[in-house]
Amino acid sequence: MSLAPPSLLGKGVGGLGSSVAAPSALSRLLRNPLAAASLCVLTLIVLMAVVYPLISPYSYTHQTADISAPASARHWLGTDDSGYDLLTRLAMGARVSLSVGVGVEILVLAVGIPIGLIAGYYGRWTDTLLMRLTDMMFAFPDILLAILIMAIYGQSLGNLFVALAITGWPGLARLVRGQTLSLRGREFVEAARALGIPSGQIIRRHVLPNLLSPIVVAATIDLAGVIIAEATLSFLGIGVQDTLPSWGKMISVAQTSHYGRSNPSLVIYPALCLSLTVLCLNFLGDALRDALDPRSEKNT
Amino acid sequence: MLQFLLQRFALALVSVWAVCTLTFFIAASAPGDPALIAAGEKASPAAVAMARHDLGLDKPVLTRYGLYLVGVTHGDLGRSFLRDREPVTHFLRRGLPNTFLLAFAAIVLALLVGLMTGLAAALRPNSLVDRSLMTSVLIGVTLPNFVLAPVLILIFVQSLGWLPPPAQDNLWAITPDHLVLPTVVLAARPAALIARMTRASLLETLRQDYIRTARAKGLSPLTVLLKHALKNAFLPVLTTAGVSFGYLLSGSFVVERVFTIPGVGEQSISSPGERDYSVIQGTTLLLAVIFVGINLVTDLLYATLDPRVKAAEGTA
Numbered sequence: 001m002s003l004a005p006p007s008l009l010g011k012g013v014g015g016l017g018s019s020v021a022a023p024s025a026l027s028r029l030l031r032n033p034l035a036a037a038s039l040c041v042l043t044l045i046v047l048m049a050v051v052y053p054l055i056s057p058y059s060y061t062h063q064t065a066d067i068s069a070p071a072s073a074r075h076w077l078g079t080d081d082s083g084y085d086l087l088t089r090l091a092m093g094a095r096v097s098l099s100v101g102v103g104v105e106i107l108v109l110a111v112g113i114p115i116g117l118i119a120g121y122y123g124r125w126t127d128t129l130l131m132r133l134t135d136m137m138f139a140f141p142d143i144l145l146a147i148l149i150m151a152i153y154g155q156s157l158g159n160l161f162v163a164l165a166i167t168g169w170p171g172l173a174r175l176v177r178g179q180t181l182s183l184r185g186r187e188f189v190e191a192a193r194a195l196g197i198p199s200g201q202i203i204r205r206h207v208l209p210n211l212l213s214p215i216v217v218a219a220t221i222d223l224a225g226v227i228i229a230e231a232t233l234s235f236l237g238i239g240v241q242d243t244l245p246s247w248g249k250m251i252s253v254a255q256t257s258h259y260g261r262s263n264p265s266l267v268i269y270p271a272l273c274l275s276l277t278v279l280c281l282n283f284l285g286d287a288l289r290d291a292l293d294p295r296s297e298k299n300t
Numbered sequence: 301m302l303q304f305l306l307q308r309f310a311l312a313l314v315s316v317w318a319v320c321t322l323t324f325f326i327a328a329s330a331p332g333d334p335a336l337i338a339a340g341e342k343a344s345p346a347a348v349a350m351a352r353h354d355l356g357l358d359k360p361v362l363t364r365y366g367l368y369l370v371g372v373t374h375g376d377l378g379r380s381f382l383r384d385r386e387p388v389t390h391f392l393r394r395g396l397p398n399t400f401l402l403a404f405a406a407i408v409l410a411l412l413v414g415l416m417t418g419l420a421a422a423l424r425p426n427s428l429v430d431r432s433l434m435t436s437v438l439i440g441v442t443l444p445n446f447v448l449a450p451v452l453i454l455i456f457v458q459s460l461g462w463l464p465p466p467a468q469d470n471l472w473a474i475t476p477d478h479l480v481l482p483t484v485v486l487a488a489r490p491a492a493l494i495a496r497m498t499r500a501s502l503l504e505t506l507r508q509d510y511i512r513t514a515r516a517k518g519l520s521p522l523t524v525l526l527k528h529a530l531k532n533a534f535l536p537v538l539t540t541a542g543v544s545f546g547y548l549l550s551g552s553f554v555v556e557r558v559f560t561i562p563g564v565g566e567q568s569i570s571s572p573g574e575r576d577y578s579v580i581q582g583t584t585l586l587l588a589v590i591f592v593g594i595n596l597v598t599d600l601l602y603a604t605l606d607p608r609v610k611a612a613e614g615t616a
Contacts, residue, residue, distance in 0.1 A: 135311075136318040140584070141546025141591040147553060148323060148584040151569050152330045152577055228444045235446045236553060236569060248446065255450050255558065264454050271447040278442050 028291040035287030038280035049094035058085040060092040080266050093247045101227040107165035116176025134170035143229045150238040183207050213292035221285035224278045247274045312596045319588040324368050327581040338381040377582035388582035395564035403548040405483040410490035418498020440492030449485045449558040466559040482559045490544035497540040501533040542598030546591040
């Protein structure tokens with residue numbers, strides 16, 4: 001895609017196609033303070049998820065003798081009413097939420113992109129079939145289908161991946177299909193076809209690279225949705241298995257016990273982690289859209 | 301118009317059939333033996349066989365599918381595997397008034413708040429008011445309801461004591477102040493979506509030539525906005541409201557859990573581990589059918605209100 005906008009070429013970054021677009025999009029992204037802040041927060045949360053369980057003196061399954069302890073040097077955020085170290089549970093919850101989110105999103109991309117490309121590019125019966133299939137999935141509001149699958153198949157990480165991926169792919173497939181459909185009519189695709197380049201190669205070399213920006217944006221915002229969906233299911237008690245902590249489950253457990261005596265921090269910390277992650281992903285997605293779409297530069 | 305109506309109606313019927321099929325086969329392929337669940341863990345083989353026969357689980361899957369479809373058309377959704385093998389429709393009939401009351405209150409609130417917020421923001425685009433409103437809208441869209449609910453409970457029930465704690469009772473039987481928090485929590489996201497759409501749609505409409513004409517005639521900005529722009533900007537808002545209603549239905553699972561409201565969601569998944577397949581299946585079917593119905597109504601309203609759609613669809 002040597003369609004680099006003139007503004008990029010003018011900056012003297014060199015004019016050779018997509019290798020230029022990525023770094024300049026990144027620098028444009030980082031110039032947006034909200035996006036930079038979101039990236040920082042997300043990095044911190046990922047660090048907490050990856051590093052803290054390794055250095056924490058407690059295991060996430062270890063019930064210490066301190067029950068409902070306040071924050072102290074031994075328990076940085078205190079313990080909950082089962083004696084779990086809150087920070088350790090939060091970090092493990094981050095691991096669970098983030099890996100479910102990323103894993104499901106990869107599944108969704110792996111299923112949604114090829115189906116959307118094929119339906120959009122070849123049209124006819126493949127397209128009709130796809131649209132009917134997605135219509136069928138869209139008859140279930142929101143995450144109702146995932147609720148059904150999890151309630152019937154029971155809680156487990158594996159079931160969760162499948163349930164959320166099944167609920168998630170139709171949206172992405174539709175997006176890719178729509179974009180492909182409009183790209184198919186563009187001159188450079190028609191030129192490639194006139195030159196006799198096989199369809200597979202046209203899709204890979206000419207259509208897919210032009211789809212990357214909308215896909216990256218959609219995947220970032222979808223990731224927030226998947227994380228909310230996982231937390232919702234875990235909150236309802238039909239998400240990850242009982243042995244694993246999850247932000248959603250932590251909120252639910254704290255919620256059911258806190259009508260009697262209350263320790264608000266048990267609700268507030270997981271709620272804060274979840275909200276920050278989801279908000280930052282949304283900010284990042286919006287900023288990515290602006291950074292990757294050179295046309296929107298004119299508006300700002 | 302009749303052709304358009306029939307076409308949409310047929311599509312909705314196909315959707316309902318698809319939903320029936322999908323829910324049936326997901327439930328039928330469930331791991332574990334439902335007859336064993338129904339008879340109880342320690343039941344004798346004879347008792348399990350009896351439960352299997354009683355629930356019709358000894359028939360082949362396709363026969364059961366056929367019987368299920370026939371049953372659905374007669375309003376028979378099978379019986380609960382647990383809980384005295386009560387018909388599924390009894391559970392739904394008990395839960396639906398609560399779920400519906402909540403969803404209805406929430407969509408009314410969401411429309412009111414959403415339309416007003418969107419209007420206020422669109423009056424002066426990019427002003428301080430607009431920016432702060434749109435920031436709260438973004439928070440409303442992203443914050444999940446099970447985060448919002450505990451925080452509001454902490455503030456309004458536990459700290460300030462303005463509102464009563466959840467009542468664990470039929471919503472129609474208790475005082476309206478129990479309804480306030482669940483309604484607000486459920487309405488937050490739809491309200492934010494509606495506000496965003498109202499603003500975008502209004503700004504788009506305000507660029508049209510006929511708005512300039514109306515302004516040039518010397519009409520006051522408020523008259524132009526309310527009488528000329530809002531009417532045309534309302535259509536996309538209507539669609540958003542229709543789609544949001546679907547969110548209300550699945551969101552009710554969470555809100556019913558937090559506020560211990562005996563609605564359809566809470567009745568079907570309140571006891572984890574005890575998987576009452578047929579009740580979950582029936583609940584999903586009911587909610588999806590309501591969703592399809594609302595989408596159908598939205599489509600038809602859209603066509604009635606916007607002559608362009610009628611013309612385009614009529615020729616297609």
